[in-house]
Amino acid sequence: MEPLTWTGSLAGLNIIFLGLTALLAVAVLAQIVVSFVPSNGPQGVNADGTMTAPGGLTGALNKAVFYLFALLVLLVLVYIVAGAFMGANAGIFGGISQQMLPVWIALIVTFALSIHFKRRLGLYGKLFDSTVGMIGFAIVMFWVFTGVFGGLFDMLVTHDSLSQVSGMKNKLPGTPLRAPEEGEYPWFLLGGDNLARDVFSRLIKGSWVVVQIAPLATLFAFMVGITLGLPAGYYGGRLDTLLSFLANLILAFPVILLFYLLVTPEIVRTGIPNYMAVFLFIFPLVFLAVLLNSRYYTQPSFRTPLLIVVLGIVGWLYLSLVSNNGSIVATDTYRIPGLPSAIDLFDIDAGVLVVFVSVVFVNSPTVFRIVRGLALDIKTRDYVAAAQTRGEGPWYIMLWEILPNARGPLIVDFCLRIGYTTILLGTLGFFGLGLESESPDWGSTINAGRRLLALYPHAAIAPALALLSLVLGLNLLADGLREESLRD
Amino acid sequence: MGLFILRRLGVMLLTALCLTFIVFWLTNLYPNLEKLAKTQGNFRMSDEAVTSYLENRGYLQPTVDKFGEWLGVLPGWVTEGETPDETFGRCFAAGTPVEDRPTRCGILQGDWGFSTVFKEPVGATVLTRLALTGKLMFWVLMLMVPSALIVGVLAGMREGSKLDRSLSTFSIATTATPEYVSGVIFIAVLASSRFGLSPLLADWGWIDSKTLFLGSATSAMKDANFWNFFLPVLTISLYGMGYIARMTRASMTEVMTAQYIRTARLKGVKFSEIVLKHALRNALIAPFTVIMLQIPWLLNGVVIVETLFNYKGFGWLLVQAAANNDIELLLAVSVVSVIVVLVTQLISDIGYVFLNPRIRIS
Numbered sequence: 056m057e058p059l060t061w062t063g064s065l066a067g068l069n070i071i072f073l074g075l076t077a078l079l080a081v082a083v084l085a086q087i088v089v090s091f092v093p094s095n096g097p098q099g100v101n102a103d104g105t106m107t108a109p110g111g112l113t114g115a116l117n118k119a120v121f122y123l124f125a126l127l128v129l130l131v132l133v134y135i136v137a138g139a140f141m142g143a144n145a146g147i148f149g150g151i152s153q154q155m156l157p158v159w160i161a162l163i164v165t166f167a168l169s170i171h172f173k174r175r176l177g178l179y180g181k182l183f184d185s186t187v188g189m190i191g192f193a194i195v196m197f198w199v200f201t202g203v204f205g206g207l208f209d210m211l212v213t214h215d216s217l218s219q220v221s222g223m224k225n226k227l228p229g230t231p232l233r234a235p236e237e238g239e240y241p242w243f244l245l246g247g248d249n250l251a252r253d254v255f256s257r258l259i260k261g262s263w264v265v266v267q268i269a270p271l272a273t274l275f276a277f278m279v280g281i282t283l284g285l286p287a288g289y290y291g292g293r294l295d296t297l298l299s300f301l302a303n304l305i306l307a308f309p310v311i312l313l314f315y316l317l318v319t320p321e322i323v324r325t326g327i328p329n330y331m332a333v334f335l336f337i338f339p340l341v342f343l344a345v346l347l348n349s350r351y352y353t354q355p356s357f358r359t360p361l362l363i364v365v366l367g368i369v370g371w372l373y374l375s376l377v378s379n380n381g382s383i384v385a386t387d388t389y390r391i392p393g394l395p396s397a398i399d400l401f402d403i404d405a406g407v408l409v410v411f412v413s414v415v416f417v418n419s420p421t422v423f424r425i426v427r428g429l430a431l432d433i434k435t436r437d438y439v440a441a442a443q444t445r446g447e448g449p450w451y452i453m454l455w456e457i458l459p460n461a462r463g464p465l466i467v468d469f470c471l472r473i474g475y476t477t478i479l480l481g482t483l484g485f486f487g488l489g490l491e492s493e494s495p496d497w498g499s500t501i502n503a504g505r506r507l508l509a510l511y512p513h514a515a516i517a518p519a520l521a522l523l524s525l526v527l528g529l530n531l532l533a534d535g536l537r538e539e540s541l542r543d
Numbered sequence: 544m545g546l547f548i549l550r551r552l553g554v555m556l557l558t559a560l561c562l563t564f565i566v567f568w569l570t571n572l573y574p575n576l577e578k579l580a581k582t583q584g585n586f587r588m589s590d591e592a593v594t595s596y597l598e599n600r601g602y603l604q605p606t607v608d609k610f611g612e613w614l615g616v617l618p619g620w621v622t623e624g625e626t627p628d629e630t631f632g633r634c635f636a637a638g639t640p641v642e643d644r645p646t647r648c649g650i651l652q653g654d655w656g657f658s659t660v661f662k663e664p665v666g667a668t669v670l671t672r673l674a675l676t677g678k679l680m681f682w683v684l685m686l687m688v689p690s691a692l693i694v695g696v697l698a699g700m701r702e703g704s705k706l707d708r709s710l711s712t713f714s715i716a717t718t719a720t721p722e723y724v725s726g727v728i729f730i731a732v733l734a735s736s737r738f739g740l741s742p743l744l745a746d747w748g749w750i751d752s753k754t755l756f757l758g759s760a761t762s763a764m765k766d767a768n769f770w771n772f773f774l775p776v777l778t779i780s781l782y783g784m785g786y787i788a789r790m791t792r793a794s795m796t797e798v799m800t801a802q803y804i805r806t807a808r809l810k811g812v813k814f815s816e817i818v819l820k821h822a823l824r825n826a827l828i829a830p831f832t833v834i835m836l837q838i839p840w841l842l843n844g845v846v847i848v849e850t851l852f853n854y855k856g857f858g859w860l861l862v863q864a865a866a867n868n869d870i871e872l873l874l875a876v877s878v879v880s881v882i883v884v885l886v887t888q889l890i891s892d893i894g895y896v897f898l899n900p901r902i903r904i905s
Contacts, residue, residue, distance in 0.1 A: 083705070083709065086705040087705050087706045087709060089705075090701070090704045090705045090706055091706075300554075300558075303558065304558055304561055304562060306884075307558055307562060307839075307881055307884045307885060308562060308877075308881075309839070309842050309843060309846075309861075309877075309880045309884075310843055311842075311843055311846045311847075311858075311861065311862075312566075312861060312865065312873075312876070312877055312880065315861070315862070315865030315866070316566065316569045316570070316865065317569070319575075321572070321574035321575045321577075321578055321868075322569070322572070322574070322575075324574045325572050325573070325574055327572075474719065478721040481721060481723060481724075482721065482723065482843075482847065485723045485847065485850075486850070486862070498723070501723055501724070501727055504727075505723075505727060505730075505851060508727060508730050508731060508735070508758065509730065509731075509734065509735040509736065509737070509758050510735070510737060512727075512730075512731035512735060512738050512739075515727045515731070516727065516728065516731050519723075519724040519727045519728060520724075520728075522721070522724055523719060523720050523724050526719040526720075526721075527715070527716060527719040527720075529719075530715050530718065530719045531715065534715065
């Protein structure tokens with residue numbers, strides 16, 4: 056079988072694509088140059104109060120850039136749609152596009168529903184008013200769907216991500232298999248790595264690792280940061296001094312040194328990550344308990360059953376999370392018993408747990424500082440004084456007056472921090488810490504591919520670009536959210 | 544002001560002590576010591592052999608005692624041999640006459656210990672590696688700071704303009720590109736003899752060598768030039784640049800909306816003059832703090848880039864020390880990095896007060 060080219064029978068479109076890209080680049084450059092010269096004449100206002108479009112050179116350039124950009128997007132859509140129908144006939148991109156079909160459908164459904172109901176969806180709906188935010192959201196959701204479909208349901212992948220195929224070592228993208236069996240996908244779409252595994256399938260599987268760990272770890276870091284940062288900012292005094300000192304202590308550590316000290320098999324054997332997990336994962340429980348109690352403590356008949364149900368469920372999840380094989384901490388010399396395996400909902404691999412715990416540990420001091428700063432600022436507002444005069448308790452004020460009013464910056468930071476956590480996970484993989492060396496996560500794959508980078512760059516480039524696009528998407532999403540939340 | 548600096552120095556000392564103790568504790572956990580004994584001795588050591596190896600070398604004392612010895616406030620351990628000549632201790636080798644044996648040797652005595660990986664005194668090792676990283680950092684700052692400030696000022700002087708949009712997108716893209724991603728892309732595109740630009744340029748005869756840049760910076764340790772040193776420098780600078788540029792832009796846009804800028808414009812001062820003479824000085828106060836606080840972050844980049852480009856500096860040393868559990872070297876490395884973090888914080892606080900006369904510390 057012939058090796059695939061990048062675009063296959065759609066190659067005729069490439070020249071148009073290149074031409075459009077070049078034209079767009081020229082137009083944007085021209086726009087920048089023109090923007091240095093002040094536009095002449097005042098801007099007109101239409102009868103209905105809107106501004107007239109600028110005329111002259113600026114206006115023409117604006118129009119040109121808009122249409123060129125629209126054409127380019129259209130062309131990319133043509134590649135994707137044609138690829139989805141033609142498959143490998145449309146080259147590597149076509150093959151990938153066809154494999155990704157469930158992701159495209161999920162994306163279209165998400166966007167159609169969101170845009171249709173955007174006026175009823177609050178801040179999330181407003182996101183669809185900003186182009187930057189929509190682009191970011193699309194990229195992020197692309198990887199989320201890829202992770203879920205590929206990792207959880209095993210759909211998108213073409214080959215097993217761990218099995219080696221003979222004769223495919225370091226092969227270029229689009230190389231056909233030597234002797235494909237019946238029903239086996241006959242190409243390595245993005246080539247083979249140095250152990251003759253399919254780069255494309257590993258890329259997809261790797262996205263699941265990130266999509267699983269990064270948002271959850273960020274969420275836990277936020278729980279820790281909020282639960283400690285609010286009282287530190289609100290009460291101040293000794294508590295604040297102590298907590299800030301501890302936060303600065305962790306922040307003064309170079310992240311990589313901390314990872315090298317914490318994420319090693321030796322440390323796992325001492326059980327320290329388990330103790331850290333027990334400590335760090337209790338914060339969501341505390342947070343929920345205080346949140347609900349401070350709101351409903353005046354209605355004990357409602358509060359008590361609510362707390363029992365919520366804390367029961369969350370406590371069960373907590374115990375399942377921290378206990379492994381019936382014990383919370385199990386070292387060579389002693390063990391602390393935990394939830395029996397029979398009612399343990401899920402077990403977490405020791406390597407993943409230590410990665411998770413250290414990422415939460417590194418992120419929470421920064422969140423703490425942000426929340427503390429916001430609390431310091433908001434506690435001087437009038438509505439806080441009003442709540443104090445009403446006789447509300449301090450935790451009610453912190454969690455139901457201050458926290459909701461700090462949500463804008465916190466949501467934006469949450470998006471940015473998921474990106475940062477993704478980078479941290481990649482760093483861990485890059486240094487070969489924590490996850491097993493054959494794990495398909497992007498950092499480990501970059502690490503494995505970098506040794507042969509000058510000769511066979513595709514094995515490292517593919518996960519590098521994937522990571523770049525995901526973090527870029529999260530940054531753009533955060534930017535869009537910031538713009539939209541500032542608007543009201 | 545003096546009191547403020549004194550207090551800060553006190554907190555710094557306390558922080559450094561706490562951090563080194565944490566590092567000390569983590570590296571002295573028994574599984575780590577066992578690994579150390581096995582890498583130093585041999586991998587098939589029995590448990591008894593490991594214990595006696597550690598016992599003889601003072602590793603099995605309580606952690607606080609060992610920490611005190613490392614600091615130099617407690618007398619170092621002494622292991623009695625069968626004859627007085629075979630007696631050795633923390634501060635002296637076997638065969639030292641009794642009168643030449645110092646009792647204490649630690650940081651306070653200026654003794655940083657002995658590296659078990661490199662078989663050299665730690666102090667000298669760290670200094671040589673720091674000098675190499677200093678060279679790298681110098682060029683990183685030379686590239687990163689001016690370009691970040693230029694990008695930020697250009698983007699911030701006309702908020703919302705096309706230039707602003709393009710430069711802001713560029714800054715966002717650089718902050719989204721960690722060093723190990725940009726480094727990999729740069730090597731593949733610019734420093735591979737089979738892919739990317741280099742084969743094209745070599746075909747056209749534009750470059751003499753096989754590749755546009757060298758993908759390994761090992762040769763730059765002795766003799767750095769543009770060809771072998773630019774890629775590592777660019778890789779580190781790019782990640783930090785976006786953040787500084789965004790902060791500069793924010794500060795610049797704030798200044799450009801100030802009353803005195805409007806007054807100047809209404810008086811008919813030229814735009815270039817407003818930017819250069821009126822806005823720039825005030826707009827550069829905030830980025831100064833950001834740049835100072837960014838230096839500790841560069842340390843992470845240094846570790847990644849030195850590993851990726853095989854440049855044997857401080858970051859490479861950190862990786863070697865941590866991977867082999869070389870306790871004293873690791874401690875020295877963490878002391879240095881903690882001092883870098885705390886000193887840059889102090890400088891940024893003091894510098895902020897000097898640059899901005901509206902702020903006073905009382």
